[in-house]
Amino acid sequence: MIRKEAIEIISQIVGNNPIISANGFTSRDLFESFEKKSNFYMIGSMGLSSSIGLGIALKNLKKTVFIFDGDGNILMNLGSLATIGSLKPRNLIHIVFDNGLHESTGSQPTISKKIQIDTLAKTLKYKTYKATTKKELENTLKKIKKVNGPILILIKISKSRQTSKRVNIDPIKIKQRFMESLNQ
């Protein structure tokens, strides 16, 4: 399964709920496959999608907040897992697309194959799930329907076959339409 295929499966349960997507190929894949106003595409500030998602989850209790993260991204901000685990937002679903690579910068290795990000998140009080196939991902999404967050789903993906186009919406516009979507 590649990232885009995983995003297409997840998009079926997201509806109009907010997605905060990490910079690099994660945002680019989301932009190509599931563009909507309630996506907050990050362009820079690597590592912070989970923190932005936490701020939104704490202030929008009626929304389910989806964080689209990568292994390289979350490894830059592991403290965020601890903060989220301690605050226990029920409406936060943290998805980590794990290819073991810094794919956006030329596929240099991350250390994710040598450690267990899901076990770490579980220790930090998340409810954790892992999926390596499309079927497992579909089953996981069914399982979490009645589970309170914070939830972390670690999805093992393989390297993309093609590079998605860049997010070509102006950052100010991304912000404005995202904020409007939170009020709907």
Add this chain to the structure above:
Amino acid sequence: MNEESQRNLFNLFLKKGIKNFVGVPDSTMKYFIDEGLKKKKILIATREEEAIGIATGMSLSDTKTVVFMQNAGFANSLSTITSLVQLYKIPLIFLIGWRGYQPNDAPEHFKIGKIQPNLLKTIELKSKIITEKNLKTNCDWSLKQINEKKSCALVIRRLHHD
């Protein structure tokens, strides 16, 4: 800034509609943070960039937010400020403790304290030094900035050595 003024500053922010206070503790503003902790209004993050990320999420949710940190943490945050706060024009008030303001401060603060004013200028974050005397004026200035959807910084100098 003395204890009374720090507590007053917190309460002034609260009265003027600031809903969230996110940051990493700094002894220069310990009474400000203590006042917020007493009122259960403080969220302490693990690092300053994380605090700015959380504050950004809160600001995107249309609530007014102060991010507090020491100047060492401000230096940690430069890229987050340029590629998140400024890129998306997120209105936040940064409250920054200025260690190394006095030459007899602890050695780890000396260099960063020396370049602090230039760092703020270089990244084009508007700032004012807040003191006991200008507390209300500069607090109002910072609120005006975020009401106009701009970020800004208030700097508290470290005037004692312990």
